[in-house]
Amino acid sequence: MALIVQKFGGSSVKDRDRIFNVARIVANTHNAGNDVVVVVSAQGDTTDDLIAKAAEITHNPSAREMDMLLAAGEEISISLLAMALNELGCHATSLTGWQAGFRTDRAYTKARITRLETERISSELERNRVVVVAGFQGLNKLDDITTLGRGGSDTSAVAIAAALHADRCQIFTDVEGVYTADPRKVRNTRKLDEITFDEMLELASLGAQVLNNRSVELAKKYNVELEVLSSLNPIPGTVVKEVTKMEGMLIKGVAKDTDVAVITILNVPDEPGTSFKIFGLLAQKNINVDIILQSTGRDGKKDISFTCSEGEADLAMRVLKESAHFNDVSVDTTCAKVSIVGAGMQSHSGVASKMFEALSNNNINIKMISTSEIKISCIIDRNDADDHSHDADDVYDGMPSSSPRINCLTSSSGSSTTG
Numbered sequence: 001m002a003l004i005v006q007k008f009g010g011s012s013v014k015d016r017d018r019i020f021n022v023a024r025i026v027a028n029t030h031n032a033g034n035d036v037v038v039v040v041s042a043q044g045d046t047t048d049d050l051i052a053k054a055a056e057i058t059h060n061p062s063a064r065e066m067d068m069l070l071a072a073g074e075e076i077s078i079s080l081l082a083m084a085l086n087e088l089g090c091h092a093t094s095l096t097g098w099q100a101g102f103r104t105d106r107a108y109t110k111a112r113i114t115r116l117e118t119e120r121i122s123s124e125l126e127r128n129r130v131v132v133v134a135g136f137q138g139l140n141k142l143d144d145i146t147t148l149g150r151g152g153s154d155t156s157a158v159a160i161a162a163a164l165h166a167d168r169c170q171i172f173t174d175v176e177g178v179y180t181a182d183p184r185k186v187r188n189t190r191k192l193d194e195i196t197f198d199e200m201l202e203l204a205s206l207g208a209q210v211l212n213n214r215s216v217e218l219a220k221k222y223n224v225e226l227e228v229l230s231s232l233n234p235i236p237g238t239v240v241k242e243v244t245k246m247e248g249m250l251i252k253g254v255a256k257d258t259d260v261a262v263i264t265i266l267n268v269p270d271e272p273g274t275s276f277k278i279f280g281l282l283a284q285k286n287i288n289v290d291i292i293l294q295s296t297g298r299d300g301k302k303d304i305s306f307t308c309s310e311g312e313a314d315l316a317m318r319v320l321k322e323s324a325h326f327n328d329v330s331v332d333t334t335c336a337k338v339s340i341v342g343a344g345m346q347s348h349s350g351v352a353s354k355m356f357e358a359l360s361n362n363n364i365n366i367k368m369i370s371t372s373e374i375k376i377s378c379i380i381d382r383n384d385a386d387d388h389s390h391d392a393d394d395v396y397d398g399m400p401s402s403s404p405r406i407n408c409l410t411s412s413s414g415s416s417t418t419g
């Protein structure tokens with residue numbers, strides 16, 4: 001007998017039929033003799049709808065009240081799914097995040113899990129019940145409900161799997177696994193059998209958005225093997241784990257992120273401490289900086305550019321302008337980031353040049369480049385990134401034939417596929 005955690009995203013429980021579909025998957029798993037903990041998200045677009053409702057009342061809702069509101073979405077799902085399971089003769093108990101023992105820090109709307117007290121879940125399992133837990137929510141030290149940030153149910157599921165030492169953590173979604181690019185936007189993408197945590201992290205944070213990246217970080221930290229699979233099509237999905245066998249496969253995926261702003265500061269002093277001043281200010285405001293580019297100094301001056309999310313660009317601009325040190329600051333919000341990811345590329349030469357060649361063949365200008373051991377990212381014009389007519393087949397020419405071939409250089413960061 002195994003202990004299996006199964007997480008279902010919002011699209012998998014969006015209506016009555018989907019709820020019964022999920023209930024059947026869960027009941028089958030339970031009937032096969034396994035202990036099952038199920039984590040669910042809010043139905044369909046419920047979370048977005050709740051956010052819209054709040055906006056009808058105020059443009060500046062308190063974060064505490066937002067969490068109180070958003071947590072309601074998952075509570076609808078758990079009760080309905082538990083009812084459906086009971087209808088199928090499979091005894092189930094629904095638990096809110098706080099009943100399930102999720103303790104978090106105080107950061108409303110983006111809380112982090114500090115502790116998971118598993119007594120209640122364990123005692124329900126001992127009674128041979130399926131436990132249906134509300135994802136995305138917990139309780140802070142003030143006994144206030146908190147939520148874990150958009151897409152947070154994945155993280156709830158991984159946390160439970162880690163805390164209970166589950167044998168398997170299955171993340172059910174509306175795609176059949178992790179693809180080399182977003183299958184809903186790009187034709188002829190390939191499903192991966194396996195991907196490493198590091199590759200998945202790069203793809204998640206690059207906008208591939210199959211799994212929430214905090215959940216992957218957590219899975220890596222506690223070595224929880226994840227299986228991403230479809231709730232509608234019962235075929236093997238993609239396993240996310242520490243090491244994969246597919247050594248020959250050079251590039252695991254291509255991702256596009258349009259939530260990118262490039263901020264440029266001209267004529268800063270070319271002297272020790274300048275970068276510290278700039279990025280210290282941004283860090284104080286918790287602004288996440290991605291790519292940083294610095295020009296060579298001339299006449300004691302240099303230029304520094306960096307990227308952050310578009311949502312944080314205004315704040316970053318304000319912080320820099322208010323500091324009095326940096327007057328010549330500008331922001332460009334017409335950019336996008338395209339990246340190729342693969343653990344195999346660190347031991348192969350020529351991958352970067354192939355990517356640049358593909359961009360060049362499509363007459364796409366590169367504004368910034370960043371590389372790591374397992375990825376190469378280019379900042380390009382957003383229009384170019386959105387143009388799906390580009391053909392990236394030439395990226396793969398000259399690479400090992402085991403590299404996946406895809407038709408388009410960009411995947412899209414549309415809405416969350418986990419939702």
Ligand code: ASP
Pocket residue numbers: 009010041042047048073135136149150151152153154418419
């Ligand atoms: N319902 C929440 C959201 O839409 C959490 C989740 O789906 O994981 O972001």
Ligand code: MG
Pocket residue numbers: 009010041042044047151418419
């Ligand atoms: Mg959702």
